[in-house]
Amino acid sequence: MKVYLDNAATTPVRKEVVEAMQPFFSEKFGNASSLHSFGVEARNELEKAREKTASILKVKPSEIIFTSGATEADNFSLKGTALVARKEGKKHLITTAIEHHAVLHSMQWLETQGFDVTYLPVDEFGLVDVEQVSEAIRKDTFLVSVMAANNEIGTIEPFEEIAKICSERNVLFHTDAVQAIGKIPMDLKDIDLLSLSAHKIYGPKGSGVLVVKENVQIEPLIHGGGHEFGKRSGTENVASAVGLAKALELAEKERESEAKRQTALRDKLIDGVLQIPNTRLNGHPTKRLFNNANFSFSFIEGESLILRLNEKGIAASTGSACSSPNLKPSHVLLALGLKPSEAHGSLRLSLGRNNTEEEIDYVLEVLPLVVESLRKISPFAGQ
Amino acid sequence: MKVYLDNAATTPVRKEVVEAMQPFFSEKFGNASSLHSFGVEARNELEKAREKTASILKVKPSEIIFTSGATEADNFSLKGTALVARKEGKKHLITTAIEHHAVLHSMQWLETQGFDVTYLPVDEFGLVDVEQVSEAIRKDTFLVSVMAANNEIGTIEPFEEIAKICSERNVLFHTDAVQAIGKIPMDLKDIDLLSLSAHKIYGPKGSGVLVVKENVQIEPLIHGGGHEFGKRSGTENVASAVGLAKALELAEKERESEAKRQTALRDKLIDGVLQIPNTRLNGHPTKRLFNNANFSFSFIEGESLILRLNEKGIAASTGSACSSPNLKPSHVLLALGLKPSEAHGSLRLSLGRNNTEEEIDYVLEVLPLVVESLRKISPFAGQ
Numbered sequence: 001m002k003v004y005l006d007n008a009a010t011t012p013v014r015k016e017v018v019e020a021m022q023p024f025f026s027e028k029f030g031n032a033s034s035l036h037s038f039g040v041e042a043r044n045e046l047e048k049a050r051e052k053t054a055s056i057l058k059v060k061p062s063e064i065i066f067t068s069g070a071t072e073a074d075n076f077s078l079k080g081t082a083l084v085a086r087k088e089g090k091k092h093l094i095t096t097a098i099e100h101h102a103v104l105h106s107m108q109w110l111e112t113q114g115f116d117v118t119y120l121p122v123d124e125f126g127l128v129d130v131e132q133v134s135e136a137i138r139k140d141t142f143l144v145s146v147m148a149a150n151n152e153i154g155t156i157e158p159f160e161e162i163a164k165i166c167s168e169r170n171v172l173f174h175t176d177a178v179q180a181i182g183k184i185p186m187d188l189k190d191i192d193l194l195s196l197s198a199h200k201i202y203g204p205k206g207s208g209v210l211v212v213k214e215n216v217q218i219e220p221l222i223h224g225g226g227h228e229f230g231k232r233s234g235t236e237n238v239a240s241a242v243g244l245a246k247a248l249e250l251a252e253k254e255r256e257s258e259a260k261r262q263t264a265l266r267d268k269l270i271d272g273v274l275q276i277p278n279t280r281l282n283g284h285p286t287k288r289l290f291n292n293a294n295f296s297f298s299f300i301e302g303e304s305l306i307l308r309l310n311e312k313g314i315a316a317s318t319g320s321a322c323s324s325p326n327l328k329p330s331h332v333l334l335a336l337g338l339k340p341s342e343a344h345g346s347l348r349l350s351l352g353r354n355n356t357e358e359e360i361d362y363v364l365e366v367l368p369l370v371v372e373s374l375r376k377i378s379p380f381a382g383q
Numbered sequence: 384m385k386v387y388l389d390n391a392a393t394t395p396v397r398k399e400v401v402e403a404m405q406p407f408f409s410e411k412f413g414n415a416s417s418l419h420s421f422g423v424e425a426r427n428e429l430e431k432a433r434e435k436t437a438s439i440l441k442v443k444p445s446e447i448i449f450t451s452g453a454t455e456a457d458n459f460s461l462k463g464t465a466l467v468a469r470k471e472g473k474k475h476l477i478t479t480a481i482e483h484h485a486v487l488h489s490m491q492w493l494e495t496q497g498f499d500v501t502y503l504p505v506d507e508f509g510l511v512d513v514e515q516v517s518e519a520i521r522k523d524t525f526l527v528s529v530m531a532a533n534n535e536i537g538t539i540e541p542f543e544e545i546a547k548i549c550s551e552r553n554v555l556f557h558t559d560a561v562q563a564i565g566k567i568p569m570d571l572k573d574i575d576l577l578s579l580s581a582h583k584i585y586g587p588k589g590s591g592v593l594v595v596k597e598n599v600q601i602e603p604l605i606h607g608g609g610h611e612f613g614k615r616s617g618t619e620n621v622a623s624a625v626g627l628a629k630a631l632e633l634a635e636k637e638r639e640s641e642a643k644r645q646t647a648l649r650d651k652l653i654d655g656v657l658q659i660p661n662t663r664l665n666g667h668p669t670k671r672l673f674n675n676a677n678f679s680f681s682f683i684e685g686e687s688l689i690l691r692l693n694e695k696g697i698a699a700s701t702g703s704a705c706s707s708p709n710l711k712p713s714h715v716l717l718a719l720g721l722k723p724s725e726a727h728g729s730l731r732l733s734l735g736r737n738n739t740e741e742e743i744d745y746v747l748e749v750l751p752l753v754v755e756s757l758r759k760i761s762p763f764a765g766q
Contacts, residue, residue: 009417010618013408025396025587034392035689036698068451068589071607071617102607102616109606199618204408206451206589206620221604223492224454224485233485234454235393235582237589306418315419 007352014202024239049245073195073210074102080218085142097335125284126155148180153283154292163190182251203247207240272364291351390735397585407622432628456578456593457485463601468525480718508667509538531563536666537675546573565634586630590623655747674734
């Protein structure tokens, strides 16, 4: 049995999306900036994808900037507004300790360029305190970036409340909505900038959007021919944009039914796994994405767990995929107050539209045995 | 008859490339940074694509950085080395007046950040003077960027000689090889940084490479999970990388035979078009890409020409695709010494592997009539 439970890392492109993209490789292949009919055909389809995306997010088409993914979108958002803010004498940004590395490492880079960054702590469930955001805003603060939902522990942040405060205080609000989009309803009313990715919602890799509301002044991260309203240059990737729009449409269409179905599977999984002794659930018990389950098992290294589960056909992760190869303890789990040894022993199981109850039953059969056998050989057990 | 003669703007993805990419959408869809078998499978294929690309370019696999295209690669190259150079007290870059906007606009942005840029002129054929490059190098020069071949007029620059001088003078050399790759043999021995794009060689859009030789110190343009040896973050786009490697492999394999075939077609086209009165060939008569023909027709606006040809089924461009919508006269043609009115009346016909002699005959039948009819209604004719 092959059970893929790493849908927070990436998802397979669904059939309807592959089909929607297909014509744009070899047939409707024109450069969307060309004046001839090949170009006009590509341009029309690109703009249709933009309109569809905008309509789902309830923003204007001119506020949709297609990018090569959410990492680029996060970088563009923070660095692009920072360059404008500097001219206005503003140099302070606020974020949280549990953001994705695309945000955290962009913030750290901005610090090397003379900007000040406040990294807000989170509580034991990974929740940011709205009051703390408000208190951290200074006269020279230009942007607050708080993710909509965390990629490792699935905690859903009070991003709409934070957005409202930022709006009232005249500070830009950015949210990395990579994990949240298609999983929770999102009201973008007070959100100035929002990053999303296609490959987390059964769309293609290398495809993302930065929503840039029309009130936002931003400098390009990537200069050139002036594509995407002068905000992001590079020959338009029509296939990717079409794929993203289609994936987003289907994700929204199925959101409620999948929420119901996956919540039931997730809860069965959580209840079952918590039967294993010395196990804790990481993240918030209720304010969490319907597809996320994250556990810490005392006395065990996460990597060993992943590899043993892999031998049994179960694909899971410890921390996020992005930080897997470096084997550092998760910065998210450390921020919750876990000890490095506990953070090392974490397991993220993230569900998707293809998972079945049979698969969950299989995991609940295999996982306790794997944990038991690893604890038997653990030098930490019984200490 | 539909005749696509805008292959310098973009090309259709060839069948073999689409087939090579196909498995990576829905089957081998893993995140290449995941530790489980889905991830390992993706990682292996990504590294195979990297090795293939490296072997064709005769560089090390660790010197291949996959990007979202050549525009990103150009931006990364210039801005990434500039950030390092600044720490060493160096602030001068050298480029030419006829670079692609991805280079020129990155340079202009660097000027706003305190860097100095020398824009070298070119001669009437679009050639950069090697001596002038040498003379422009200062003590604080850290990088020279000269394109391998121009995208509008097809002129092949003496990039290998310039690279050699830069190497001797201990200055980095970057080349935008988007149009040259797959068309001319390229020796990367003295080249430190090289940008290329898949979609100009029958690969997918949104896929490029920046070659970064191991001696080069560079900061990321896109920060995050530390992908691509810490140089370019974002979930790896395996399908795109595989497509690029395949496209490059096939382009190199067919390079000599296509050079012969397309040169004959191009020369027939040039000879035929130059029969039209008051017509000039832009670019170098011999040092030019085998697929490029660029003309100026007195008394005519390029845009009208493109639209009339389009009505006859012929897809062509004036200037480059990137600058089409803004209707500014080509900065490349102005740099050759053409008057704005002449630069406005230019036509680029760029051949590709799918063009036939029959198509060239058709163009030679249609184009003189179109030019004649436009001149009849031109307010400039006869002045």
